[in-house]
Amino acid sequence: GxxxxxxGPYGMFVGLIVFYAGxxxxxxxxxxxxxxxxxxxxxxxxxxxxxxxxxxxxxxxxAYIVNILKxxxxxxxxxxxxxxxxxxxxxxxxxVSRLR
Numbered sequence: 001g002x003x004x005x006x007x008g009p010y011g012m013f014v015g016l017i018v019f020y021a022g023x024x025x026x027x028x029x030x031x032x033x034x035x036x037x038x039x040x041x042x043x044x045x046x047x048x049x050x051x052x053x054x055x056x057x058x059x060x061x062x063a064y065i066v067n068i069l070k071x072x073x074x075x076x077x078x079x080x081x082x083x084x085x086x087x088x089x090x091x092x093x094x095x096v097s098r099l100r
Contacts, residue, residue: 012080015083015084015087019088020090023092026046026049026050027094027098027099030099031098039100046096046099049095051092054091058084
């Protein structure tokens with residue numbers, strides 16, 4: 001989130017790369033912990049982990065905290081929200097596809 005705020009409009013594309021890597025890493029760790037087992041439940045857990053990571057990243061994002069302190073509220077751009085949803089969906093797809 002911090003990198004995205006400094007890169008401006010190109011920061012949204014960084015989100016795609018970050019969530020791809022995050023989905024891959026979560027699925028790899030889940031696979032290693034469960035001794036390379038696969039299944040629907042493990043895929044569900046990995047997908048939920050990616051969504052939880054997205055939620056935490058928006059809660060902890062420094063740029064939004066600064067906007068809240070300055071403006072009293074947060075303004076969201078529709079393009080920003082669209083790219084965030086696409087990035088999370090992409091990360092969930094990677095995590096689930098590696099564990100099924």
